Amino acid sequence: MNISKTKQALQSYLDGARKAKLRIALVPTMGALHEGHLSLIKEAQKIADVVVCSIFVNPTQFNDPQDLEKYPRPEENDLRLLQEVGCDIVFLPTVDEMYPSTDQPWHLDLGKLEQVWEGEKRPGHFQGVTQIVYKLFQLVEPDVACFGQKDFQQVMVIQRLIDLKNLSVSLHIAPTVRSAEGLALSSRNMRLSEAGKQKSLALYRVLDHIQQHFKTEDLHTLREEALAILEQEGEIELEYLAICETRSLQEVDHIDSSKKHVALLVAWVEGVRLIDNMILD
Template identity: 60%
Template sequence: MRIFKTKKELQDYLETARINKQKIALIPTMGALHAGHISLLDYAKPLSEITVCSIFVNPTQFNDPKDLEKYPRPLEQDIALLEVAKCDVLFLPSVEEMYPDPDEQWHINLAGLDEIWEGEMRPGHFQGVTQVVYKLFSLVQPDIACFGQKDFQQVMVIEHMIKVKQLPITIALCPIIRDEHGLALSSRNMRLSEKGKHQALALFRTLQFIKNNFTSKPLHEIQILATEQLEASDGIALEYLAICETTTLQEANTIDANKKYVALVTARVEDVRLIDNMILN
C-alpha cells in the first residue's frame, strides 16, 4: 500500500493511472476503521483497478469542538487494517494540507437537505461534509466513490452535490454492516461500555419494528408506537425518529408505490451520539 501525505504526491501517482485509463475508486473516511469501512473497500475492488482510501478528520463538519477533540484516531491500527485488506493507496493529509487558507469560504445550495434531521441537529455539518468531499473528488477524480448506508442523509447530500457540480462520479451506497446482535458498526461505538452497546440495540429493534409493520399499519401509528418503544428503552435519549421518502428526506404521511422510504433514527447512549437507519421497501 502506498501512503501519501500531500496532494501533489497523490496527484502525481494517480496521473499514471489516468493515462493508462485505470478505474479509480475512492473511499473517504475519518479513520477509526472497522469492518464497515473494509466492506466499502471490498465493494470497490471488483469495480476498479486502484482503490484510494483517505483518512482525514475534517474539522469543518464538526459543530461541537468537544466532539472533534474526542474523535478516535487509532492511526497505526487503521494502517494495519488497510494493508490486510489490500488497499492500494492511503491518503493521509494534515489539516493544513487540505485547508491551506484557514479562512476559506464554502457554501452550496443543498435544496434543504442540510436543514432537516442531521442538518437541523448539527448546523453547518453538511456544508463541511460537502466542502471536504468536493476537495477529495477534485483531487482524486474517482470513477466511483463508496459510502456506507449508515450515513444515509450524508449520501443523499453528496448525490445532490454531484448533480449541482455535474461531476462524472458514480456513488455506491453500500449496506450497513452490523455486529452479530444488530448494532450498526460505528467508530463511535468504541466509546460505549458493554452495557451501552447492549442498550444501543434498541435502535435496531425499533427499525425492525418499523420495517415489519410498514405495509400493515398507518405510518402515523407506526411512528407513535416506534417512538414510544424507544423512549421506554433503558439508556436511550432519543433525538429524532422519522419515516421519510429517500431522495428528499421529507417525512412521509402515506406510501406511494413508486417511491422508496427509509426510517431514520438518532439517539444518545452514554452521551455518545448514534445514528442508524433502515430502507423500508
C-alpha cells in the same frame, strides 16, 4: 500499499494509473476504521482497479469543538487494517494540506436537505462534508466513490453535490454493516461500554419493527409502537425518529406506493450519539 501525505505525492502516484486508464475508486473516511469501512474497501475492489482510501478528520463538519477533540484517531491501527485488506493507496493529509490559507469561502445550495434532521441538528455540517468531499473528488478524480448507507442523509447530500457540480464520478452505496445482533457499526461505538452496546440494540429492533409493519399499519400507530420499544429498554434518549421519502428526506404521514421510503433514527446512549436508518421498500 502507498501512503501519501501531500496532494502532490498522491497525484504523482495516481498519474500512472490514469495513463494506464485504470478505474479509480475513492473511499473517503475519517479514520477509526472498523468492519463497515473495510467492507467499503472490499466493495471498491470489486468495481475498480485502484482503490484510494482517505483518512482525514475534517474540522469543518464539526460544529462542536469537543466532539472534534474527542474523535478517535488510531492511525497505526487504521493503516494495519488497510494493509491487511489490500488497499492500494492511503491519503493521510494534514489540516493545513487540505485547507490552505488561500482557500475561498465555500457554500453549496443543498436546499431542504440541509434544513432537516442532521442538517437542522448540526448547522453547517453538510457544508463541511461537501467542501471536503469536493476537494477529494478534484484531487483523486475517481470514477466511483463508495459510501455507506448508514449515513443516509450524507449520501443524498453527496449526490446533490455531484449533480450541482456536474461531476463525472458515480456513487456506489454499500449496505450498513451490522454486528451479529444488529448494531450498526460506527467509530462512535468505541466509546460505548458492553452494556451500552447491548442497550443500543434497541435501535435496530425499532427499525426492524418499522420495516416489518410500515405497509400494514398507519404511521402514527407505528411510531407509538417504536417509542414503546425504546422506553422498554430504558436509558435511551431519542433525538428523532422519522419515516421519509428517500431523495428529499421529507417526513411523510402515509406511504405512497409510487415512492421509496427510509426510516431515520438518532438516539443517545451513554452520552454517545448513534445514527441509524433502514430503507423500507
